[in-house]
């Protein structure tokens with residue numbers, strides 16, 4: 001299959017040119033972050049999607065990359081690229097240590113280990129003053145100059161391209177096949193001559209390298225790194241966006257991760273949304289409204305009568321509260337609620353999307369985008385999902 | 399010199415003595431059968447031979463070398479190919495991908511070379527694909543090459559599994575109930591296929607099998623297990639008519 005040229009050019013235009021036309025140069029900091037999130041998503045995908053394990057401490061993977069690069073650039077006075085390489089190397093090494101544990105404990109217990117690892121890293125590891133600057137953090141100068149994020153965005157894109165290439169080659173080579181085999185049935189993999197433990201470790205290493213790169217880019221995009229950047233909340237956000245994007249779907253994960261990152265931008269661009277979020281008496285009805293619309297949509301698509309009825313009721317109710325009519329007595333009640341932080345919004349919306357992903361669209365966003373991707377790659381356009389293991393999300397072993 | 403040899407194997411799971419002091423041996427070019435009722439310990443013995451189960455006592459030798467402590471993948475590299483009772487395939491992958499996976503040891507480039515996309519890896523991948531196509535053609539599986547393995551009917555899955563094991567270039571094949579789910583005619587055809595493969599590839603075979611006519615037709619030697627112990631061994635016809643074997647299979651009323 002030879003890729004179609006026109007849609008690829010269109011894609012290039014959207015990624016390379018469109019942001020210049022639509023956004024201010026100040027917004028490019030956030031766009032760079034979107035690219036960083038995409039790399040993080042691909043990194044997690046190697047563990048969850050390919051190797052069938054889990055990491056709830058991926059913020060630590062990213063953080064180690066961030067502090068490594070910041071240290072190498074500011075303390076050792078090395079160029080940016082050396083910082084990124086060091087972050088990639090250390091990211092891979094620390095992931096392999098954690099992977100060594102995965103050989104001994106599995107399932108929920110390993111999930112707990114990764115969770116503790118993330119918290120431990122934030123509290124203790126990133127508090128080592130000599131390396132991380134302690135609570136005060138460490139400077140990580142943007143290589144393209146302070147506040148000059150437009151070229152930095154393109155640097156990040158180049159690294160995303162590199163990660164995508166490595167991921168693609170890996171899955172088309174014996175490593176990808178070995179990971180698939182050991183995820184689905186380690187006994188079969190071993191009896192075909194695949195050293196299961198070694199390949200699981202390799203999976204961790206690759207994931208760690210990707211995360212290290214993402215961490216370095218994150219640090220130098222921020223200009224500064226502090227341990228509080230890498231909270232458990234972030235680690236959970238990473239897992240959610242990856243699952244919603246669709247395990248084993250590069251396109252889905254990149255899109256989902258990028259969207260997750262630019263939520264603040266989206267909120268700002270939608271008139272009135274930001275101020276509405278600050279006022280719970282407005283927010284709650286809006287959330288109910290959106291949830292109602294989603295319920296109606298799902299109900300119509302999948303023929304669920306109950307979902308449609310409930311959805312319509314939710315839409316009607318929230319519309320009444322939001323309308324100038326005011327429903328007496330509701331508003332003062334809602335005003336008692338705390339204001340909703342835009343970043344918390346993601347932790348409400350994404351879990352809902354994960355549930356939807358698992359219930360109605362296993363394969364996530366990637367599955368929905370698949371017909372387009374296949375068409376761009378030169379295949380026939382068809383809405384049929386086709387064969388493939390995107391659908392096996394549900395059985396992702398913890 | 400025997401290709402595969404097990405000496406005094408015992409395996410205990412808590413209170414269950416799954417295998418007790420069992421010795422088997424498979425010579426070059428031999429087709430050896432293991433029969434026995436359900437729960438006799440046949441699969442457990444296979445697990446010991448292939449390295450999935452550490453025996454409590456006993457040694458396993460391959461071409462004269464002690465391999466009792468070797469991991470599964472190293473035994474595969476030595477030339478032991480194994481099928482599973484419940485069909486061992488990468489279920490979500492296509493038949494073709496299963497055959498590519500099975501050539502893991504033969505691809506001839508390093509993992510890192512594959513990830514960074516070295517030209518050697520590209521070249522070798524093409525060779526591996528050709529070999530997969532050749533094997534599928536040989537076994538008449540080319541029409542299903544692009545189908546997802548786990549969604550094939552049971553009989554086809556078993557054939558694909560055999561193809562994947564052959565793709566690892568084994569010297570000895572260990573087959574765990576290869577004809578389960580097959581009718582008598584299919585089983586007979588399978589027996590002929592097996593003998594042809596032995597001729598063409600110079601394989602030795604150890605197989606767990608319930609189809610007694612098939613065992614009689616293809617096996618040079620047969621072991622019968624019951625309650626973890628070797629009951630009888632010998633030529634197929636002698637074992638088949640042995641009163642102990644008849645009793646083990648049919649219960650006491652037949653004796």
Ligand SMILES: Nc1ncnc2c1ncn2[C@@H]1O[C@H](COP(=O)(O)OP(=O)(O)OP(=O)(O)O)[C@@H](O)[C@H]1O
Pocket residue numbers: 411414415416434435436437438439440441442443483
């Ligand atoms: N992992 C295990 N843990 C505990 N007991 C086991 C285990 N594997 C097998 N056993 C027990 O060991 C005994 C022998 O089992 P095995 O599977 O080897 O029998 P088999 O001869 O292959 O039977 P079948 O014809 O049903 O396949 C059985 O009693 C079984 O319950």
Ligand SMILES: [Mg+2]
Pocket residue numbers: 440441442483
């Ligand atoms: Mg068995």
